[in-house]
Amino acid sequence: MDTLKSIIVVIEDDPQICRFLRTSLNANGFSLFEANTGEQGLVEIATRKPDLVILDLGLPRLDGFAVIHKVREWSSVPIIVLSARSQELDKITALDAGADDYLTKPFSIGELLARIRVSIRHAAQFKDSTETVFCEGELRVDLARRLVTVGTHEVHLTPIEYRLLSALIRHAGKVMTHRQLLLNVWGPTYVEHDHYVRIYMGQLRQKLEADSTQPRYLLTETGVGYRLACSEGL
Amino acid sequence: MDTLKSIIVVIEDDPQICRFLRTSLNANGFSLFEANTGEQGLVEIATRKPDLVILDLGLPRLDGFAVIHKVREWSSVPIIVLSARSQELDKITALDAGADDYLTKPFSIGELLARIRVSIRHAAQFKDSTETVFCEGELRVDLARRLVTVGTHEVHLTPIEYRLLSALIRHAGKVMTHRQLLLNVWGPTYVEHDHYVRIYMGQLRQKLEADSTQPRYLLTETGVGYRLACSEGL
DNA sequence: AATGCGTGTAAAAAAGCTGTAAAAATTGTC
DNA sequence: GACAATTTTTACAGCTTTTTTACACGCATT
Numbered sequence: 001m002d003t004l005k006s007i008i009v010v011i012e013d014d015p016q017i018c019r020f021l022r023t024s025l026n027a028n029g030f031s032l033f034e035a036n037t038g039e040q041g042l043v044e045i046a047t048r049k050p051d052l053v054i055l056d057l058g059l060p061r062l063d064g065f066a067v068i069h070k071v072r073e074w075s076s077v078p079i080i081v082l083s084a085r086s087q088e089l090d091k092i093t094a095l096d097a098g099a100d101d102y103l104t105k106p107f108s109i110g111e112l113l114a115r116i117r118v119s120i121r122h123a124a125q126f127k128d129s130t131e132t133v134f135c136e137g138e139l140r141v142d143l144a145r146r147l148v149t150v151g152t153h154e155v156h157l158t159p160i161e162y163r164l165l166s167a168l169i170r171h172a173g174k175v176m177t178h179r180q181l182l183l184n185v186w187g188p189t190y191v192e193h194d195h196y197v198r199i200y201m202g203q204l205r206q207k208l209e210a211d212s213t214q215p216r217y218l219l220t221e222t223g224v225g226y227r228l229a230c231s232e233g234l
Numbered sequence: 235m236d237t238l239k240s241i242i243v244v245i246e247d248d249p250q251i252c253r254f255l256r257t258s259l260n261a262n263g264f265s266l267f268e269a270n271t272g273e274q275g276l277v278e279i280a281t282r283k284p285d286l287v288i289l290d291l292g293l294p295r296l297d298g299f300a301v302i303h304k305v306r307e308w309s310s311v312p313i314i315v316l317s318a319r320s321q322e323l324d325k326i327t328a329l330d331a332g333a334d335d336y337l338t339k340p341f342s343i344g345e346l347l348a349r350i351r352v353s354i355r356h357a358a359q360f361k362d363s364t365e366t367v368f369c370e371g372e373l374r375v376d377l378a379r380r381l382v383t384v385g386t387h388e389v390h391l392t393p394i395e396y397r398l399l400s401a402l403i404r405h406a407g408k409v410m411t412h413r414q415l416l417l418n419v420w421g422p423t424y425v426e427h428d429h430y431v432r433i434y435m436g437q438l439r440q441k442l443e444a445d446s447t448q449p450r451y452l453l454t455e456t457g458v459g460y461r462l463a464c465s466e467g468l
Numbered sequence: 469a470a471t472g473c474g475t476g477t478a479a480a481a482a483a484g485c486t487g488t489a490a491a492a493a494t495t496g497t498c
Numbered sequence: 499g500a501c502a503a504t505t506t507t508t509a510c511a512g513c514t515t516t517t518t519t520a521c522a523c524g525c526a527t528t
Binding site: 195201205223 | 484486489
């Protein structure tokens with residue numbers, strides 16, 4: 001996913017600005033998904049798992065501040081706010097609610113692109129803060145290349161399997177609750193579906209463990225969640 | 235914990251803005267260190283290890299862009315750029331060089347503070363979680379990883395066993411009454427079931443103590459409750 | 469010595485959680 | 499529009515944990 005284009009969700013109701021962003025950002029190698037309302041925006045963020053969100057503060061119905069709060073309940077995706085309002089209070093409120101940057105219309109596309117790069121740089125730093133390659137026993141996961149190997153054998157993972165494994169690696173050694181995993185992998189509307197985690201954990205074990213009935217990497221913490229074994233830092 | 239003040243290095247040659255920042259930021263609980271040139275700024279950053287840097291782009295001698303590049307060779311401390319220049323190219327150059335934000339003078343102090351909070355929030359996310367390991371004799375509990383070891387041996391605890399031990403650790407050295415423990419572990423509807431505490435305390439002793447009939451860690455305070463031994467000074 | 473109280477063990481029954489398989493629905497691709 | 503891959507739904511067997519139940523111990527008081 002890192003070698004591919006960065007994915008951006010744009011939440012904006014003004015069709016003119018939408019068109020402007022679409023052409024500018026596509027020309028600069030981003031994949032865009034658009035939403036015209038706050039609700040739709042939340043759905044897009046949950047399903048597309050974007051690398052960045054561009055949010056207009058002046059939305060009908062569910063307003064921009066509410067969107068920021070909702071997203072921050074489960075995701076740390078960078079959010080850049082666009083607004084016609086240049087009042088100090090709007091800026092402060094949005095930034096303190098969890099937005100990462102705030103641009104006042106009219107803005108220049110060059111500056112927007114530069115600020116997008118800053119935000120994505122931040123997120124990347126957080127991602128591979130540990131390292132881009134996770135190793136534990138025979139298991140090796142190259143997060144930059146999206147490559148998983150057991151011993152010398154390369155293993156193919158489906159998108160969800162890979163996201164699940166990534167989430168565990170980001171918290172290697174720590175227990176992740178079912179809820180945390182569901183939020184991270186499936187999004188906030190799935191927090192009830194504990195079964196999914198079990199099913200996919202089983203599939204990961206089939207693919208990664210020598211003996212899936214006696215796992216060495218993907219450990220169950222009954223009643224709590226799962227943990228990826230991590231010999232470092234004991 | 236955020237009990238300590240955040241440290242900010244300000245690199246700025248205009249004495250008027252210096253004074254303005256000094257009063258505003260001190261009033262908001264930051265420790266300030268000032269530098270009037272780029273070289274001096276680099277020294278301050280290296281020695282003070284600040285949580286944030288505020289940098290004026292229009293410096294004499296070593297200019298702002300050069301400072302950003304130099305700092306980014308070895309540090310990822312957040313840098314907020316101030317500038318009288320509002321040209322798009324300056325912004326883009328500074329941001330792409332590694333700055334985290336860019337404000338054009340004149341700026342409002344409220345917005346600056348909000349953007350400082352954003353940057354420090356980012357940096358905090360990057361830092362690893364706090365020291366959360368309880369140690370006493372052979373017993374070791376890593377609260378962040380939910381990992382319990384006795385000597386070299388890892389011990390598996392059920393959810394309730396772990397919650398009980400956590401509650402005792404949070405009050406290490408002090409007596410906790412049956413009532414307190416029941417409230418903490420089982421919730422307010424279970425306050426009558428004194429028995430549960432005894433049963434689970436017994437199970438914890440079986441798992442953690444060398445001789446469960448003569449406990450070293452999980453001590454009974456007859457008629458009152460239980461206490462976790464704690465040799466460290468309070 | 470017997471009683472009552474607080475305490476510690478053990479082992480059942482009940483409740484809840486986990487792992488697997490496989491069918492049905494969905495998605496993406498040509 | 500058909501095909502392959504993947505995700506979601508469904509069902510069930512097996513296991514772990516919690517709760518319930520029963521009983522033994524020590525110790526101070528009667």
